[in-house]
Amino acid sequence: MRHAHSVEQVRTAEAALMARLPDGTLMQRAAAGLAATCARLLPRVYGSRVLVLAGSGDNGGDALYAGARLARRGSTVHALLLAPDRAHPGGLADLLAAGGRVTADPTEFTRADLVLDGIVGIGGRGGLRPEAAPYAAMERGGPVVAVDVPSGVDPDTGEVPGAALRADVTVCFGTYKPGLLIDPGASHTGALHLVGIGLTLPPASVTSLQDEDLAALLPVPGTESDKYRRGVVGIAAGSARYPGAAVLSVAGALRGGAGAVRYVGTAAEEVVRRFPETLVTEGGPAGAGRVQAWVVGPGSGDGAEQALREALAAEVPVLVDADGLTELARLGPDALRERTAPTLLTPHTGEAARLLAGATGDAPPPAEELAAARLVTARRLAAAYRATVLLKGSTTVIADPSGEVRVNPTGTSWLATAGSGDVLSGLAGSLLAAGLPPLDAASAAAYLHGLAGRHAAEPGHPIAALDIATALPTAWRHRR
């Protein structure tokens, strides 16, 4: 599991540790880790050109001290000071003592074999300021290594409100920051390296599953298992107009580990033709047999209202997707108030905008605004509806009403294909039926779905939604 901590949590842990250590110890630990990573990135440290972009704070201090270490190993190190009269005094003195020089020449950015971005770290707010903004678009001669955070990325949220540096590698200190894991910030970090500096941190509210976490979450049938113990997932999806959504949701559900898939809706014929193992019931969720979790909404069209009401009345976990979400947005959070079992909502940003409008009574915010603020949006929705929310898109973010968040690391842009969300809904519903709590079910489903998309698209070609469902067993088996 990757754990990400907020700036406030990092500052608290830093203060506690600094009180016990001699001045400057943490910065030296950070600089040592940073310099070691830079040395590995350079073909040869001796004789390489290194540029340090140093801002006014400790982030610049880290970069200057790391520059000094590289200068002592024979690199030609220049420092470009973005606030020359406020550069970190100790770091600058150390760099000069090691033979480094100050430059005012911005073209050094292009000449350098490696650039250290020490403009701003966890103390930064807003995009790059005018003196630093041109570096965001400038041609580079070698890798850019971000110190702690790529400058211009909000460390707490991943928002990128203005210009920001795109790093090839980010060396972060003590812990990951949420903004390094969530787009658009995540797409600025490049490869992530964590350097331990000895902080004692509280439990993280933002985490990201890794392969071994997925392995621990996925249900494995025991010798006592029968289909009911493994879970029956009910799929209320599809309509005369959109029968395909039902087929795709069932396809995802069948490969999600539940013991059986029960389908209700008007696309039964198409579903059974494709997947004869599906149990089919006439009518809506209310009249269906035993079901341990419902998925309601993909392609439901006009049938969404009735199906949603019936599913929400059941005392089992319910996943609401697509047309079900549009209907829920119309009803507002009150529709979930009486529920005793968990509810999982799986909106894309357009549906999230409607859900927010349904909760506030305001006009729906532009979907692009929500896409740029994914963490905040998922948390707002989870709080408003008191439900677990899986916000789809570039970095899928899953928030539960307690404020806990999982960030999915396996996304791929190949997943942005029609019907991909239908497969995800069935898969997540299946994991809910198998008994996983909603945060686990949603994050495991997003992880597997992303992996399946990668497998299906290998070695790099377009895929259709059914390809994702077909690749799920491979993703399940290999988990990477």
Ligand SMILES: NC(=O)C1=CN([C@@H]2O[C@H](COP(=O)(O)OP(=O)(O)OC[C@H]3O[C@@H](n4cnc5c(N)ncnc54)[C@H](OP(=O)(O)O)[C@@H]3O)[C@@H](O)[C@H]2O)[C@@H](O)CC1
């Ligand atoms: N925490 C830890 O455990 C450890 C932390 N360490 C390091 O310290 C870093 C945090 O250092 P920090 O607190 O000095 O803040 P930092 O990010 O350098 O910013 C400082 C100043 O920048 C300015 N500024 C703001 N926004 C800006 C913008 N957009 N563009 C340009 N400038 C902007 C603003 O000043 P202003 O100009 O507004 O007066 C602000 O006060 C951390 O990321 C890590 O690298 C390690 O050494 C070891 C252990």
Ligand SMILES: [K+]
């Ligand atoms: K930085």
